[in-house]
Amino acid sequence: MLKxxxxxxxxxxxxxxxxxxxxxxxxxxxxxxIYEDAAKTLAEKYSARVLTADDAIVDPExxxxxxxxxxxxxxxxxxxxxxxxxxxxxEKPIDLNIERVKACVSEIKQLGVPFMIGFNRRFDxxxxxxxxxxxxxxxxxxxxxxxxxxxxxPLPDDYxxxxxxxxxxxxxHDFDMARFQLGEEPVSVSVTAAALxxxxxxxxxxxxxxxxxxxxxxxxxxxxxNSRRSGYGYDQRxxxxxxxxxxxxxxxxxxTLVKIxxxxxxxxxxxxxxxxxxxxxxxxxxxxxxVAALKENRPVPTNADDGLKALLLAEAAVESFKTKxxxxxxx
Numbered sequence: 001m002l003k004x005x006x007x008x009x010x011x012x013x014x015x016x017x018x019x020x021x022x023x024x025x026x027x028x029x030x031x032x033x034i035y036e037d038a039a040k041t042l043a044e045k046y047s048a049r050v051l052t053a054d055d056a057i058v059d060p061e062x063x064x065x066x067x068x069x070x071x072x073x074x075x076x077x078x079x080x081x082x083x084x085x086x087x088x089x090x091e092k093p094i095d096l097n098i099e100r101v102k103a104c105v106s107e108i109k110q111l112g113v114p115f116m117i118g119f120n121r122r123f124d125x126x127x128x129x130x131x132x133x134x135x136x137x138x139x140x141x142x143x144x145x146x147x148x149x150x151x152x153x154p155l156p157d158d159y160x161x162x163x164x165x166x167x168x169x170x171x172x173h174d175f176d177m178a179r180f181q182l183g184e185e186p187v188s189v190s191v192t193a194a195a196l197x198x199x200x201x202x203x204x205x206x207x208x209x210x211x212x213x214x215x216x217x218x219x220x221x222x223x224x225x226n227s228r229r230s231g232y233g234y235d236q237r238x239x240x241x242x243x244x245x246x247x248x249x250x251x252x253x254x255x256t257l258v259k260i261x262x263x264x265x266x267x268x269x270x271x272x273x274x275x276x277x278x279x280x281x282x283x284x285x286x287x288x289x290x291v292a293a294l295k296e297n298r299p300v301p302t303n304a305d306d307g308l309k310a311l312l313l314a315e316a317a318v319e320s321f322k323t324k325x326x327x328x329x330x331x
Contacts, residue, residue, distance in 0.1 A: 002026045002294065005056035005086075007077055008068035009033035009042045012091060015276065016068055019287040021046050026064070026291055030056045033069075057081050064089065064294070071096060071164065075104040078115065082107065087114040089290055093172060094307045096164040098315050105304040116290050116300035117307035119176045123285035126249045130238060131181055133247050140243025145181055145222040149174050150235035152274055154208065154228045157200040165206045166193075167317040171226050175313040176306060178214055178222040181240060185309070185331040186214035186222070189316040197229045212317055233271035234278045252278055 004020050006013055009031055020028045028046045032053040033039035039050045057065055057080045065081035067074050067090040075095040081088045088108075094101045094117065108115050121127055134142055151170070154160070163169035179185065193210035195202035208228035215221050227235075239248040251271035259267045272278045293300045309331045316327040 002063045002087075002291065003029035003061050004064045004066055005030045005032065005051070005059065005062045006042075006048075006066050006068065007032045007053050007056065007073075008066075008070075009035065009038035010068070011276075013068040014042060015283050016066055016089075016287070017042055017046055019284050020066070022284070023287060023291055025295065026287075029062055030059070032056050053077060054080070057084050057086065062086060067091060071162075075100055079104055079107060082111045082113045082115065085111075085113060087294055089116045089118065089287075090307075091118040092307060093164070093168060093311055094304070096168055098311055101308050101311055105308050108304050114294060114300055115304045116293070117302050117304060118286065119173065119180075119302045119306060119310070120279050120282045120286045121173055121177055122180050122282075122302060123289060124279055124282035125285070126252075127177065127180075127238065127282075128285075130240060130247055130249050134181060134183065134240060134242075139240065139245045139247055142182065142220055142240055142242045144241040145178060145220070146225075146237075146239040146241075147174050147177060147222065148225045148235055148237040150225070150227040150230035152230055152233050154198045154201075157198070160198065160201055160206070161204055165318065166201075166208060166210065166226065166228065167191075167212075167314040167321075168311065170228070171210070171212065171224060171317065172310045172314050174212075174224045174226065175214075175310045175317075176302075177238070178224065179306075179309065179313075181238070182214075182216055182220055182222055184216045184218060184220065186313065186329065187217050188215045188326050188328050189213070189313060189320050190326045191317050191320040193321050197227065201228070207321065210317075210321075214313070234274045235271060236278055 020026045028048040030049045030051040031039045031043040043050045065086045067077045078090050190213040193207035197208040201208045210226045212224040253269040289301050316329045320327045
């Protein structure tokens with residue numbers, strides 16, 4: 001049984017706590033948060049103890065440290081845990097500063113502890129099925145990948161202003177998905193973007209609407225469409241076009257009911273509202289994959305390099321937006 005110290009007691013920590021509790025090989029050992037009442041509430045739900053983050057990390061009973069705190073603490077807590085010899089699961093991103101991420105990844109590699117970054121979308125059954133079909137050559141060589149990712153509505157201004165910007169906060173998941181599905185690394189990034197949704201975003205010099213084009217050395221193209229506002233739910237679609245045909249993943253509706261009438265025609269249901277609903281199964285499968293890797297002593301499926309490379313693509317996107325040029329990148 002792996003004992004898990006959960007750092008953080010916010011929304012995403014509650015998701016992780018449930019999956020830790022539900023897995024037969026893990027137990028929620030402790031919860032840590034700067035807001036003690038939040039930590040107590042979550043800990044009591046799963047009969048865990050409340051510890052400070054520092055105490056939890058060095059506790060000899062702890063096997064795994066799960067970092068689900070604010071972004072600016074991810075790197076420090078991950079390094080503390082690595083130095084204590086713990087296996088680590090860290091929510092994305094490792095940090096918003098690329099040099100800090102490089103230093104963190106380098107030290108974690110030197111210490112040799114398991115480190116998994118939380119790119120949950122790879123573990124969604126639909127996206128995983130698409131990946132298996134691509135790797136099996138079901139449409140021949142992939143030529144063009146189209147990823148649409150639109151939030152239902154803008155997040156609160158106080159979050160947006162500290163998020164690191166859309167490319168580092170939101171698109172980073174799409175950069176990872178593009179790498180996952182392309183099967184080779186992008187070598188160029190080109191961005192067209194604007195702030196069309198939120199005045200706060202525009203005043204901060206960020207964007208909320210974007211089209212990002214990635215291209216690999218072999219010529220494969222991935223196009224990512226992003227918006228902070230869809231107006232109809234969480235829009236998450238992928239289309240892969242290849243030599244022999246097309247593969248696509250559609251939105252998951254609230255239910256599969258379709259109403260057909262003479263007056264209104266065919267009416268389907270809207271997509272699930274947001275990521276907690278859409279990727280509920282992905283979060284569960286992600287934790288299962290992490291635990292299986294630990295128990296079987298094999299590499300974790302999404303590692304520190306994956307976190308670094310997605311952030312490097314985000315940095316290239318920021319540069320492309322600012323310079324209005326295609327940015328070359330080596331991953």
